[in-house]
Amino acid sequence: MNKNAHHKKEGIDLGSNMIFGEPTDYFSEFTYFMILEDIDWDAQFYFYYRITDDHYIQIAYGLDDKRHSICAQYQKTNQDLKINLKEMLIKYMKDNRFYGGYLYFVESNLFTECEFTSIIESIKNELEALKGQARILKTPFIDFLEKTNFNPKPTGNNKHSWTIGCPNADGKHFLMISTLNDEWGCGYCKRKGDLEDFKNWLQELDRKKLTQFVKEINTDNDLSDKMKKWWFNRY
Numbered sequence: 272m273n274k275n276a277h278h279k280k281e282g283i284d285l286g287s288n289m290i291f292g293e294p295t296d297y298f299s300e301f302t303y304f305m306i307l308e309d310i311d312w313d314a315q316f317y318f319y320y321r322i323t324d325d326h327y328i329q330i331a332y333g334l335d336d337k338r339h340s341i342c343a344q345y346q347k348t349n350q351d352l353k354i355n356l357k358e359m360l361i362k363y364m365k366d367n368r369f370y371g372g373y374l375y376f377v378e379s380n381l382f383t384e385c386e387f388t389s390i391i392e393s394i395k396n397e398l399e400a401l402k403g404q405a406r407i408l409k410t411p412f413i414d415f416l417e418k419t420n421f422n423p424k425p426t427g428n429n430k431h432s433w434t435i436g437c438p439n440a441d442g443k444h445f446l447m448i449s450t451l452n453d454e455w456g457c458g459y460c461k462r463k464g465d466l467e468d469f470k471n472w473l474q475e476l477d478r479k480k481l482t483q484f485v486k487e488i489n490t491d492n493d494l495s496d497k498m499k500k501w502w503f504n505r506y
């Protein structure tokens with residue numbers, strides 16, 4: 272059987288998009304190495320690895336050891352397997368923290384609990400260091416967001432990455448800011464631009480709210496709680 276990687280790409284697949292292939296047919300080629308737990312959801316994830324003939328390492332996992340999908344694929348380096356897997360886990364868990372936070376150690380035949388904890392600690396330390404650098408590299412855009420009570424926070428993704436609650440969603444989803452060129456974007460609202468564009472968008476949103484405000488006053492003689500909150504925050 273041809274044990275080459277389905278895709279030559281290296282990276283992390285968080286959404287089970289199957290970019291690295293559907294492992295069901297050849298799952299017997301994978302070797303178990305770890306169980307991690309999501310405490311909030313009381314869910315256990317079983318982790319496996321496989322080395323392909325074309326020298327890729329793949330990590331697959333399955334909730335309750337079922338329906339496994341490949342979540343990471345990288346070319347094997349000259350270092351030993353454990354170091355390779357450790358590097359891949361760091362990348363995976365760094366990306367995954369946005370979705371499920373950090374997973375907890377249950378058991379492993381490759382890593383001790385102490386080694387696993389130090390992996391998580393090293394991720395947290397790196398994120399804090401990047402957040403610190405982001406605060407040092409603050410720009411006029413971030414100053415503006417602080418002055419206007421958007422409460423911007425560095426994400427730790429890189430030293431230029433910040434986030435705020437999107438003004439078009441009462442903070443229910445997030446908008447990203449990069450201080451590299453002082454640009455922002457909301458994937459959800461499909462809007463992006465520079466500081467001027469952001470200010471214009473705020474005015475546009477304010478006008479929309481104002482129209483709604485006037486409409487509510489005229490029709491109901493009574494304002495909704497949401498509208499009252501907006502009105503009082505406006506001044």
Ligand SMILES: [Zn+2]
Binds near residue numbers: 438444445458459
């Ligand atoms: Zn948005």
